[in-house]
Amino acid sequence: MGFVRDRTARMKVFSADAKDEIARAPFRPDCCPRAFLAAFAALGRRDLRSTKSGEATIRAPRVSIARAVLKAAAQVHIRAHAQDLDTRRARETHSVAVTLDVQTLAKRMHPARACCRRAWIRGAFLACGSVADPTRGYHLEFNARDDAAARAIAAGLAAVGVDAGISRRRKKPLAYVKGGQAVADLLAQMGATQTVLSLDDVRARRETKNSIRRTVNSEAANAARAGTASARQLEAATTLLHPARVHVLSAALREAARLRHAHPDLTLSELGRRARPVVTKSSMAYRLREIERLAHSRRR
Numbered sequence: 001m002g003f004v005r006d007r008t009a010r011m012k013v014f015s016a017d018a019k020d021e022i023a024r025a026p027f028r029p030d031c032c033p034r035a036f037l038a039a040f041a042a043l044g045r046r047d048l049r050s051t052k053s054g055e056a057t058i059r060a061p062r063v064s065i066a067r068a069v070l071k072a073a074a075q076v077h078i079r080a081h082a083q084d085l086d087t088r089r090a091r092e093t094h095s096v097a098v099t100l101d102v103q104t105l106a107k108r109m110h111p112a113r114a115c116c117r118r119a120w121i122r123g124a125f126l127a128c129g130s131v132a133d134p135t136r137g138y139h140l141e142f143n144a145r146d147d148a149a150a151r152a153i154a155a156g157l158a159a160v161g162v163d164a165g166i167s168r169r170r171k172k173p174l175a176y177v178k179g180g181q182a183v184a185d186l187l188a189q190m191g192a193t194q195t196v197l198s199l200d201d202v203r204a205r206r207e208t209k210n211s212i213r214r215t216v217n218s219e220a221a222n223a224a225r226a227g228t229a230s231a232r233q234l235e236a237a238t239t240l241l242h243p244a245r246v247h248v249l250s251a252a253l254r255e256a257a258r259l260r261h262a263h264p265d266l267t268l269s270e271l272g273r274r275a276r277p278v279v280t281k282s283s284m285a286y287r288l289r290e291i292e293r294l295a296h297s298r299r300r
């Protein structure tokens with residue numbers, strides 16, 4: 001139980017750090033704040049005790065996000081205010097209700113400029129996204145209010161070149177991105193450089209571990225294969241070196257059979273070097289295959 005809670009806590013910390021970093025990342029002040037605010041207003045959790053017409057009150061899941069929303073609103077002269085933001089109750093981890101004049105925000109979901117498309121995704125992520133701790137897998141998701149919102153988010157991700165899937169958890173729709181490369185790419189586009197670095201760090205460590213595991217496995221497999229080949233050759237050589245059968249071997253094959261018989265553990269190249277005259281690995285392999293073939297036909 002404690003274990004599960006620890007893992008959940010760690011995942012939340014990673015996601016919260018990513019959000020704080022994205023919230024602080026700057027963007028082009030003249031165009032991008034509108035796209036950012038449009039996504040945040042459309043996809044964030046609405047507070048129902050709102051509000052005057054033309055305004056919406058949206059939950060900013062963290063103080064850093066509320067600050068980012070107010071700053072963006074100020075840059076493009078959109079009226080906005082936050083409740084409790086500057087009081088002592090506003091701890092870093094608290095969610096904050098932000099009221100925003102949404103009337104002047106574009107209704108259309110996906111902006112034209114590349115910079116604004118990234119700002120839109122940033123707003124969407126801060127409104128309803130989370131990213132898994134990379135030690136648990138590479139997964140980033142947006143919890144959408146409804147199917148239309150999930151589709152809009154997937155389209156927004158496609159617009160910045162990131163492949164997204166749509167799924168459901170406990171009947172709630174979500175858009176998700178998975179795989180280390182796609183998650184890192186998206187985080188980088190949202191301005192989360194430090195987060196990408198720590199993700200890459202985990203990926204590099206995991207990649208190193210995997211490649212060590214692959215090497216060890218393939219060395220063991222090669223050794224096992226070589227072992228069984230050598231055992232087969234030894235058995236064939238022993239069969240044919242019997243005085244009653246040795247006459248079927250040519251001089252070259254007889255030498256190869258004797259060498260394998262005397263040195264069961266040597267590789268083909270090493271056996272080839274002991275032959276007189278010396279032969280290559282591939283001709284030693286050919287000779288031993290012939291020996292196996294002859295022994296096989298003898299036994300039948």
Ligand SMILES: [Zn+2]
Nearest residue numbers: 031032115116
């Ligand atoms: Zn822009």
